[in-house]
Amino acid sequence: MKPPVNRPRRLRTTAAMRNLVRETRVHPGQLILPVFVAEGIDAPRPISSLPGVVQHTLESVKAEACRVAEAGLGGIMLFGVPTDDHKDASGSGGVRVDGILNRALRAVADAVGDATVIMADTCLDEYTDHGHCGVLDARGRVDNDATLSLYAEMAVAQARAGAHVVGPSGMMDGQVAVIRAALDASGHTDTAILAYAAKYASAFFGPFREAVGSSLQGDRKTYQQDPANRREGLREALLDIEEGADLVMVKPAGAYLDVISDVAAVSPVPVAAYQVSGEYAMVEAAAHRGWIDRDRAIDETVTSIVRAGADVVLTYWALELAGRLR
Numbered sequence: 001m002k003p004p005v006n007r008p009r010r011l012r013t014t015a016a017m018r019n020l021v022r023e024t025r026v027h028p029g030q031l032i033l034p035v036f037v038a039e040g041i042d043a044p045r046p047i048s049s050l051p052g053v054v055q056h057t058l059e060s061v062k063a064e065a066c067r068v069a070e071a072g073l074g075g076i077m078l079f080g081v082p083t084d085d086h087k088d089a090s091g092s093g094g095v096r097v098d099g100i101l102n103r104a105l106r107a108v109a110d111a112v113g114d115a116t117v118i119m120a121d122t123c124l125d126e127y128t129d130h131g132h133c134g135v136l137d138a139r140g141r142v143d144n145d146a147t148l149s150l151y152a153e154m155a156v157a158q159a160r161a162g163a164h165v166v167g168p169s170g171m172m173d174g175q176v177a178v179i180r181a182a183l184d185a186s187g188h189t190d191t192a193i194l195a196y197a198a199k200y201a202s203a204f205f206g207p208f209r210e211a212v213g214s215s216l217q218g219d220r221k222t223y224q225q226d227p228a229n230r231r232e233g234l235r236e237a238l239l240d241i242e243e244g245a246d247l248v249m250v251k252p253a254g255a256y257l258d259v260i261s262d263v264a265a266v267s268p269v270p271v272a273a274y275q276v277s278g279e280y281a282m283v284e285a286a287a288h289r290g291w292i293d294r295d296r297a298i299d300e301t302v303t304s305i306v307r308a309g310a311d312v313v314l315t316y317w318a319l320e321l322a323g324r325l326r
């Protein structure tokens with residue numbers, strides 16, 4: 001038997017050698033922490049399906065935002081959780097100045113200013129009593145065009161409240177264009193748009209629905225994408241870029257690495273990926289049972305998302321990871 005001439009193992013012989021040739025490095029500056037802020041609670045409230053994640057109060061979210069800035073994270077993405085009596089058919093709680101998310105944005109902006117990037121989820125699902133991401137027509141279907149003007153109003157309200165970035169996540173056609181136009185017309189030309197460009201109708205959003213107390217009736221399959229479609233993910237991203245998206249996002253991340261890779265290959269704007277609640281919960285649950293090495297699994301999943309081409313990663317582990325990466 002002739003000994004092999006090519007020995008890739010040479011570059012794996014020591015930790016120092018592996019460090020030298022590592023192709024993918026995750027940096028705290030590219031991580032974004034998603035954070036929930038709930039109305040009507042006076043202490044942070046744990047979310048049972050997301051162990052380690054809480055719903056914040058308007059007070060405790062300020063401290064969390066300071067931790068984000070101090071850890072050198074890329075940013076914080078805020079979600080509002082209104083009380084049930086602040087939900088209605090048109091999701092008006094998302095638009096009103098005193099809506100929970102707009103109040104949270106102001107609190108965070110006061111606490112950290114420009115020390116980190118403040119982002120807002122621009123979607124109606126937390127605020128509608130039926131739980132859909134848009135308003136319904138007479139036949140109970142999500143009405144794309146009637147929803148657009150509400151998104152535009154919501155984005156402007158969020159920019160006014162202090163968001164550096166708005167994140168339309170409702171998958172309505174044309175949402176980026178109307179939001180860009182409304183922001184510009186109201187003088188918010190510097191407010192950026194992180195478009196949830198390729199968002200799939202995913203089982204991995206399950207724990208999030210508990211986190212925001214969603215009352216979803218039915219499913220989101222008429223607006224979120226079919227998990228079977230890869231080409232369509234690229235189309236959605238290209239449309240959003242054409243409409244003026246400053247960053248485009250693929251979501252979920254782990255089960256859609258091919259889509260991240262496709263988008264990253266051609267996108268002229270930074271590509272983000274959202275490691276969603278179900279991805280987090282799976283690792284936490286398996287680790288809790290001793291079935292998986294938690295820290296290694298976290299590092300591996302986030303590294304894989306960056307390796308696939310994501311410039312920015314939203315993950316509930318952002319703070320913990322930043323601590324470990326230092």
Ligand code: PBG
Nearest residue numbers: 123125169204205208276277278
């Ligand atoms: C919609 C929205 C969802 C998530 C972020 N924004 C849920 C959905 O589409 O049902 C999911 C995030 C997660 O699962 O971590 N506003």
